[in-house]
Amino acid sequence: MQHTISSLGELLDNAGTTWRVFDMGRRIQKIDKQTFSQIENNQIPYPFPLQQHAFLAIQFWNSHETETPYIWFLKMPLDEQSKLVQASRNHFASMVLEALGNQLTGNDEAQSQLDNNPYVFTPNANKLAAFNALIKKELKQSASAYYEHVELYFSGKLGFNEWQQLGLQGIADFAMRLTDTNQDNLIKALDQLPQPVVNSLAATLEHSPISVTLTEALYVQFENAVKQQNSENIINYLRMMSNTSATGILERAVAKLVTTPTLLNLDIVLTLTGRCWHVLENHVVALMDYLASEHDQDVFAGIFADLVAIPSLRPHMLAMIRMQNRSEALSRAIGKLFQQ
Template sequence: MSDNIATLAQLLDAAGTTWRVFDIGRRVQKIDKATFADIESTTIPYPYPLAQHALLAIQFWDPKASSEPYVWFLKMPLDEQSKLVAASRDHFANMVLEAIGTSLTGAEGEQSKLDNNPYVFTPNANKRAAFNARIKVELRQSASQYYEHAQLYLSGKLGWQDWQSVAVQGLADFAARIDHQDNEALLCQAWSQLPAQVRQPLAAQLENSELGTEAAQTLLTSINQAIQHQDKALLIDALRAISSARAVGLVEQALGQVMNSDYGQDADICQVIAGRLWAYLEAPQTLAQFLEHCCRIDTEQPLFASIFADLVAIPMLRPHVLAILRSEQRSDALSRAIGGLFSS
């Protein structure tokens, strides 16, 4: 990089843009500029690693123009401590400078020069919809054309079987605006009526939203019913939907109910917990119970090894996961599973 540009933040500032950064790996969540500066300087590890990468969405625009913002979706490698690999960041920035210089908001066609960049990726449809919805809220723009129809469907006025007309983007807009109008009340009334064809994509959007107490209580009830009636699909959807709720106590209660049920040793449920509810595994006792469950699951793929690798990479969990390696209180099954991590 040039002498005056050493980070992506400096590159965006040098181009005169207004910009913001989001993690779009585990969920769509904003990263403030001070934290991003610490990440770029490798002062701190990346807080939300996924498969040894930081999945970022960097949105930027020219504040003097009225054009739509540009977005870079970047998949940047992390080292074994989940810190950004600076050489890869520098490589990307140099490619930008060589392709389009510092005129980042120039002609639309200039951005296409980055299409074959090794760090640029395309998020899946759910993440793209969630990001688009979140950005419109951030910029105080109107929701997509699909929003009102999704609202109308969730009111029940169209009939629950008329789900084919509901667009994922409309559900994403609804989830991003869960605290607008009567949306949370609509969700509470509709949740138990929804066909799986709508409930599943809606849950994938709600996992990015901080639901209020009323919605969290509805989902907790749904989780208990799913356990009672052995409805695994409903349980997965309700767990995903409640995972980012503000009502921390209700989420903890939901996790406890699942962990103490037969589903506590189900491979799919454990993957949902590790992927969406990782923050609730920080309590050493909960983490130990979770890993004890994981090591007893017999799957064709090595589930315990993949979940262990995922959790130990998360900075907030890493010291607790490593502490279990040294614990003398773990079971023989967990000891064997941990030993297997180092035997190959």
């Protein structure tokens, strides 16, 4: 009689694999095995829910067979408390056992049978490039063939207008490999980068942990975008700063926007909620007040549902519901949430 597998972690361990888990939702970040075990056992809610799902990348390999990892990109449903729906997890595990048994590696044809199931998703090109760059760095492998050209570009030796031949994967590799030299070159280049490069850099740098020094330089660019009321670059520099260790600087940027509603629009709000959720605790009331005043109820309800699902923000969102001294617009919008 086959042993019942109670978790994906157990499934991977029983197969003798080395494995890692990453969140692929709001930004790419590693989930340690203890936290993943707690998530699987419903001991804690999923920390980074997006659209009532956990977007996961599970990377695994058997070092006795090959150093090339296999990767499952999984979109697993969450319940109303952002806890993993275990029936769905069990369903996926049963499909794995049926297709592969306990031999998870070494059979590419059997792996391909798992490509068409309700839990598999394909990350967008930006996220996939950033993930590939992160994996190569984690495994101490060489960057892609596009990296050296991008590194040369940011050094200024090619001329900043010569950006057409830059590869997205190369930009992602650069963003994940911010050595002292690369960081210095990037800081010096910020004033001179063409818009397409700024856009691509934002889409990849948001997944890379960045230093205080780089954050300070990016904040200067953010302030310039605010002065020019350039929404595109307000968003770009928020994204670039969003994974900083200097959360005080990021919160300063968020506060500047939230306290100046004339700077806000829906795209900026979605960037704040999607990338900067971890510094929103003190700003959810002002943000939701803006949405209640300037946007329709569907937008308000959608963003409310998104934020209340995040465990770190849930207490602040529920406290807002109980607030006495709130604006009429916010009171009305909250009231409509509970009208059936």
